[in-house]
Amino acid sequence: MARFLDIHPVDPQPRLVEQLAATLRDGGVAAFPTDACYTLGARLGDPDAKQRLIDIRRLDDNHHFTLMCADFAQLGQLVQLDNHVFRAVKAATPGPYTFILPATREVPRRLLHPRKKTVGVRIPDDPICHALLAAMGEPLLTSTLILPGDEEPLSFGWEIKERLDHLVEVVVDGDQTGQEPTTVVDLSEGYAEVVRVGAGDPAPFG
16 A cells, blocks of 8 residues: 655655655655656666556556656766757756656666667756655656556546555655646757657747
8 A cells, every 4th residue: 555645845844755765765666746747756776666667557668768867967977968968958957858868878778768778867846856856866767657548647646546556655745736747858869859748848949
């Protein structure tokens, strides 16, 4: 049965954030709100995390997982950024965007797109995410919380608790969050291709 944590969406309680982080360190999967919509998150180094997210969402092998980062220092360790791409990403972060970029050797091979050797990265603009990433001290492996058969992400903590009660260890209720996933921009070829329009304005990458 999943634990239900009522974390304040603007001023997250450190004690509850640490409980959430401890669960992830122990190999748990959590559902928590972001600046776009709810996401599933797990520890980046957990060898079982990817498969658990695949099983919950019933994803195929070509899915781009997203590494959620606290800042550019973390992001720059995970993906390759030339000056042009760096400026484009910098201008849009933090915010509800995911960028697909060539991965560095710091990213475990199991998390890479099987053909492109790319990975998604993002820096959120959300107090709960900021507090959790600070407590973890490392990026998180995440995937948008859209369940099989649904067209939109789940947006209420109580509903997620009902549907994922035996599939995740923690559900965070941070009040209602957005109903749009991030806007996904593929920059892996050196130019911008918007592959999903979501919460972030795609105009700068059009």
